[in-house]
Amino acid sequence: MPLLSNLERFYLEKYLRLPHRYLFSFSSLFMIVGLVISVMVLSAGLNLFEGYQKTLHSVLLQSIPHIDITHASNEFVNNKETSRILSSLDKNPAIMSADPVINLNVMAHNDDHTRMCLLKAYRHDKPKGEVWYHKYLIDGEILPRDNGIIIGFYLAREMNVGLGDTLLISYPQLNRISAMGMYPGQRELIVTGIYQSGYYEFDRSLVITSTETAQGFLLSGHVYSGIEVRLKLHYVNKTDQLAREINPGPFYNVIPWTTYYSGLFRLIEVEKWLIFIVFSFLVLIAGINVISAAQTVMLDKRNEIAIMKTIGAASTSLKRLLFLRIGVSCALSVLIGQAMGVIASYLIVKQKLYHLKGDVYFIDHITMHVSLFNQVIIFLVALFIIMICIIIPLRKMEKVQILDVFRTV
Amino acid sequence: MNKLVASHIYKSYEDSDQKIEVLRDVNLEVMPSELVCITGKSGCGKSTLMHILGLLDSPDAGTVLLNGEEVTSMMPDAPSIRTRRIGFVFQFHYLVDDLTAMENVALPMLIAGSAKGKAMQKAAELLTWLDMQQRRGHYPNQLSGGEQQRVALARALVNQPEVVLADEPTGNLDPEHSSEVYHIIKRLNEEFNQTFIVVTHDPQLASFADSCYTLSGGILKRN
Numbered sequence: 082m083p084l085l086s087n088l089e090r091f092y093l094e095k096y097l098r099l100p101h102r103y104l105f106s107f108s109s110l111f112m113i114v115g116l117v118i119s120v121m122v123l124s125a126g127l128n129l130f131e132g133y134q135k136t137l138h139s140v141l142l143q144s145i146p147h148i149d150i151t152h153a154s155n156e157f158v159n160n161k162e163t164s165r166i167l168s169s170l171d172k173n174p175a176i177m178s179a180d181p182v183i184n185l186n187v188m189a190h191n192d193d194h195t196r197m198c199l200l201k202a203y204r205h206d207k208p209k210g211e212v213w214y215h216k217y218l219i220d221g222e223i224l225p226r227d228n229g230i231i232i233g234f235y236l237a238r239e240m241n242v243g244l245g246d247t248l249l250i251s252y253p254q255l256n257r258i259s260a261m262g263m264y265p266g267q268r269e270l271i272v273t274g275i276y277q278s279g280y281y282e283f284d285r286s287l288v289i290t291s292t293e294t295a296q297g298f299l300l301s302g303h304v305y306s307g308i309e310v311r312l313k314l315h316y317v318n319k320t321d322q323l324a325r326e327i328n329p330g331p332f333y334n335v336i337p338w339t340t341y342y343s344g345l346f347r348l349i350e351v352e353k354w355l356i357f358i359v360f361s362f363l364v365l366i367a368g369i370n371v372i373s374a375a376q377t378v379m380l381d382k383r384n385e386i387a388i389m390k391t392i393g394a395a396s397t398s399l400k401r402l403l404f405l406r407i408g409v410s411c412a413l414s415v416l417i418g419q420a421m422g423v424i425a426s427y428l429i430v431k432q433k434l435y436h437l438k439g440d441v442y443f444i445d446h447i448t449m450h451v452s453l454f455n456q457v458i459i460f461l462v463a464l465f466i467i468m469i470c471i472i473i474p475l476r477k478m479e480k481v482q483i484l485d486v487f488r489t490v
Numbered sequence: 491m492n493k494l495v496a497s498h499i500y501k502s503y504e505d506s507d508q509k510i511e512v513l514r515d516v517n518l519e520v521m522p523s524e525l526v527c528i529t530g531k532s533g534c535g536k537s538t539l540m541h542i543l544g545l546l547d548s549p550d551a552g553t554v555l556l557n558g559e560e561v562t563s564m565m566p567d568a569p570s571i572r573t574r575r576i577g578f579v580f581q582f583h584y585l586v587d588d589l590t591a592m593e594n595v596a597l598p599m600l601i602a603g604s605a606k607g608k609a610m611q612k613a614a615e616l617l618t619w620l621d622m623q624q625r626r627g628h629y630p631n632q633l634s635g636g637e638q639q640r641v642a643l644a645r646a647l648v649n650q651p652e653v654v655l656a657d658e659p660t661g662n663l664d665p666e667h668s669s670e671v672y673h674i675i676k677r678l679n680e681e682f683n684q685t686f687i688v689v690t691h692d693p694q695l696a697s698f699a700d701s702c703y704t705l706s707g708g709i710l711k712r713n
Contacts, residue, residue, distance in 0.1 A: 086603065087600050087603055087604065087605055087606060087609075088597075088600040088601055088603075090606070091593075091600050091606050094606075095588070095589075095593075102588075384584060385584075385586045385587065385588075387584070388580075388584035388585075388586070389586070389597070389601070390569070391544075391546060391572065391578055391584075392572060392573060392578060392597065392598045392601060392645070393569045393570060393571075393572045393573025393574070393598065393601050393602065394569065394573075394601045395569050398601070483546055484541060484546060484547060487537075487580070
């Protein structure tokens with residue numbers, strides 16, 4: 082049995098051929114405007130949230146190490162052990178880079194400005210293109226010279242320093258103990274590069290230097306805090322499995338990035354769909370207009386309904402016709418709303434008045450992503466809500482009595 | 491065989507605890523290709539009789555036979571019987587505002603399940619016969635009263651019904667357009683042997699009829 086009868090197909094063709102005549106009448110104006118606005122808000126909200134989620138995911142996974150290998154008791158790892166672990170990672174095709182690193186919490190000072198930072202020291206014995214922050218460098222040199230540091234864009238701004246300026250770094254030094262307790266060492270380091278990864282936390286508080294410089298002021302010899310493993314991007318989703326396969330020895334922790342961040346991404350995912358549900362209520366409210374518009378159409382078309390029943394149209398068929406008429410205009414309104422949602426989210430991304438607070442949202446700029454899946458979900462959910470709203474008044478179609486209509490004319 | 495036979499039709503309404511007998515033992519026989527006219531005062535039950543003959547209402551008692559088939563007991567199937575076997579013309583044209591003249595005419599065929607192309611072709615033929623070919627793309631509000639009624643006539647005929655029931659088809663028209671409609675009905679009756687039952691107040695239309703009845707006090711009498 083065909084989905085639409087000849088009569089329904091005939092009407093549908095008419096509606097689609099001349100939508101301005103049949104579908105967008107004055108009586109349905111408020112219904113259409115309500116639907117377009119509510120769907121626009123829903124679509125824009127989801128586009129922006131999807132953009133945020135995707136950007137944060139991308140920025141984060143291109144900045145942080147995907148797997149950290151550290152000593153189980155947080156001790157430094159000597160050069161020999163480090164080389165042994167590195168050689169065990171050599172043949173793993175999923176690994177893009179494995180870098181021995183010294184991690185140190187330090188304080189950066191310049192005049193009255195002070196900030197707690199994380200200092201990461203890397204060996205700079207690989208080509209520039211293979212250094213993970215290579216693509217984020219916006220000024221200066223990719224490889225810090227002796228006593229040189231690369232700092233994030235926001236840290237440079239906050240400390241009011243630029244290339245060639247010096248930044249006083251205070252660091253804990255275990256062998257410097259006074260009567261008052263341990264006191265830090267200090268060293269002036271020269272800013273030789275500035276990077277901007279987009280991940281606000283790094284851009285504001287990460288200081289990169291060479292292992293030689295760090296080992297020099299730590300007086301620690303050739304030791305490392307651990308090894309940072311970065312995976313090829315298409316393996317990132319398999320990090321947990323790959324981390325389990327890495328076996329550096331019994332005294333080491335292998336920590337995938339998901340340990341720290343999967344909760345964050347789950348939270349964002351949940352928030353996204355919560356926003357979707359909340360905004361769907363707007364569509365539901367707009368649906369009230371659909372109910373009233375459907376009732377108006379039924380009243381307007383009472384005579385036509387009666388005459389069509391007279392010439393043999395079944396109530397079910399007439400219900401389907403009115404359902405098509407209102408449903409098609411609603412579906413078109415939803416599509417227009419979705420398109421306007423894309424435009425609205427684009428305009429929001431392009432505006433300069435409001436920026437995200439990086440310390441709250443991890444990234445400082447608004448982004449959008451139009452996902453086909455999300456758009457299909459929006460369309461289906463909006464259509465489902467609308468369908469219910471149309472069906473409610475159409476149930477009264479049975480009550481339209483031909484003779485009552487003829488008698489009242 | 492008679493085209494339409496109504497036997498012992500009774501119909502009454504309750505009005506504030508009072509029973510009003512509208513039709514009392516009404517009997518009517520209409521022969522194939524006959525033009526029958528029913529007259530009577532306003533409110534005498536002419537339209538009620540038409541509604542019963544057209545399966546829009548059911549009688550309290552009595553039967554209606556269409557080509558020998560008893561149809562009063564087939565009320566659940568009334569829509570399909572009305573689509574294929576009975577044509578309707580009303581005082582008010584009741585055209586569908588959203589459809590052009592040609593689409594209005596094609597509507598019963600589409601309801602009956604015919605393909606759009608076939609329905610439009612048949613509608614175009616009918617409108618041409620009614621000298622309306624220039625107006626077939628016009629919407630009802632762009633047509634005069636007479637033209638609207640001609641479209642309504644074409645719509646009633648498009649499925650080639652066994653009988654056309656016309657309830658005061660000229661009641662809303664001026665004398666000139668009324669005369670035009672009478673002549674069309676007469677021509678359809680003569681050229682296509684179309685059976686008509688026409689309810690009217692108008693003596694001129696009654697004079698066109700092959701047989702004429704008067705309904706008075708619920709009783710139908712042949713003149």
